[in-house]
Amino acid sequence: MRLWSLxxxxxxxxxxxxxxxxxxxxxxxxxxxxxxxxSHPQLERFQNHTTPLVAMSLYLQTIYAEAVARGYAFDKSKIQVTADSATLVVTSGQLDYEWAHLMNKLRVRNFVLYQKWQETITPEPHPMFEVRAGQVESWERQ
Structure with a gap:
């Protein structure tokens, strides 16, 4: 399971x-x-949130919005749309780790997209994440 912070x-x-x-x-x-x-380690940040289901719903809403923007037909009924807000913290080291991991995948799987993003120095996080300085997260399996 990979729940991207990107x-x-x-x-x-x-x-x-x-x-x-x-x-x-x-x-x-x-x-x-x-x-x-x-007990999957990437779930920790959602499980530890004060409102885990709200956080996951917001996470899914952004994925859904990206899918719609691309013309995909994801089923919105599978998520609970919420007007609540939730923020999760991600370290800069985790974001850097995930970026390198994604770029390695794209280099093999979608070279055109790899070329599009390879000059990106600081990728944007998922909108619900607040980036703070720090190393790779303790839950990440490297």
Whole structure:
């Protein structure tokens, strides 16, 4: 499971579809609807949030918006649309780690997109994340 801290605009089609599926699975875990992935490290930041389902809904809303902008037909009924707000913190080291990881994937899977983004020095985070200085997150498996 990869719940990117990066803005979903950077993902190739396969990556965006995978993120949608994985975030829906994460939502199911938070709702207690599945036995698998309950202790997945990337879920920690959502599980530790004061309102985990609101945070996951906001996370999914941004993915959905990116899909709509690309003309994809994701099912909005799978997410709870909320007007609430939630912020999660991500370290600059985590964002750098994820950026390098994504660029390695794009170099192999979608070279055109890799070329488009390769000059990016500071990628944008997912809009619900606030970036703070720091190393790679403790939950990241490197």
């Amino acid at each position: 803005h979903p605009k950077y993902l190739d089609p396969q990556g965006l579809v995978a993120l949608w599926r994985e975030a829906l699975l994460a939502k199911a875990v938070l709702c207690g609807e599945t036995r698998g992935y309950r």
